[in-house]
Amino acid sequence: MDIILASGSPRRRELLARAQLDFRVLSVDIDETPQDDELPKDYIERMVATKAMAAIEQLNGTLEIDENGTNELIIILTSDTIGVLPDGKTVLVKPTDREHAYSMWQQMSDNIHEVWTAVQATKIQRLPKGTEHNASKRTQAFQIIDQQQITERTAVTFIPLTTEMMSNYWDSGEPADKAGGYGIQGLGAAWVSRINGSYTNVVGLPLAQTLALIKDMTEGSEDIVDPL
Numbered sequence: 001m002d003i004i005l006a007s008g009s010p011r012r013r014e015l016l017a018r019a020q021l022d023f024r025v026l027s028v029d030i031d032e033t034p035q036d037d038e039l040p041k042d043y044i045e046r047m048v049a050t051k052a053m054a055a056i057e058q059l060n061g062t063l064e065i066d067e068n069g070t071n072e073l074i075i076i077l078t079s080d081t082i083g084v085l086p087d088g089k090t091v092l093v094k095p096t097d098r099e100h101a102y103s104m105w106q107q108m109s110d111n112i113h114e115v116w117t118a119v120q121a122t123k124i125q126r127l128p129k130g131t132e133h134n135a136s137k138r139t140q141a142f143q144i145i146d147q148q149q150i151t152e153r154t155a156v157t158f159i160p161l162t163t164e165m166m167s168n169y170w171d172s173g174e175p176a177d178k179a180g181g182y183g184i185q186g187l188g189a190a191w192v193s194r195i196n197g198s199y200t201n202v203v204g205l206p207l208a209q210t211l212a213l214i215k216d217m218t219e220g221s222e223d224i225v226d227p228l
């Protein structure tokens, strides 16, 4: 069973590598803009599903890699991390600029927010040669045979933040590509007084839960993946 981590996040790659299983990485690029009034649950589930479809599209474009018909079953892992404010509605994504980061941090200062990471495992099978079909002029070489999603939540408490702290942190460059504009694994750790829940979930991939998902999806098959 091939495992593909469809993610451009170096953090996710590092976390999954700790499980010592073989996997390939594919970068996907999708529009991550939340829709108006989209609830966190709807947004995060839409994100992991859209990333999975984008990954399958990319695989369709690289047919020659699997031309000899080996590795017919593939599990694609996609993931998305957001912050959610105590109102249960406000989604914290990656900051678009300094002002956006400040406005998120002001709401997180001296407060508890949740970090949610959703993971989707999509099991696909390569169609036998000659049975690929055309949909919207693109050759579909795979069919989805199973897909499961999990969402893990971790409560994170921030210390009170001053404007100077926010300014210095933004200037470090660390916040730009991270949900809620901070990295608990980096300088952002100094702002976190407490967490309740999975640490790896905050960093972007709840490792134990992701491995359980992979195991569950491969159970009963010839090559069950049982990491560590």
Ligand SMILES: Cc1cn([C@H]2C[C@H](O)[C@@H](COP(=O)(O)OP(=O)(O)OP(=O)(O)O)O2)c(=O)[nH]c1=O
Residues within 6 Å of the ligand: 006, 007, 008, 009, 011, 012, 027, 028, 032, 051, 079, 080, 081, 082, 094, 115, 177, 178, 179, 180, 182, 183, 184, 185, 188, 202, 203, 204
């Ligand atoms: C809260 C928090 C988030 N993050 C990161 C995890 C995710 O990489 C990122 C949220 O953006 P995502 O859209 O979830 O992921 P991504 O764009 O980095 O990667 P891809 O979509 O290709 O899988 O924020 C941290 O690294 N540390 C933290 O403490």
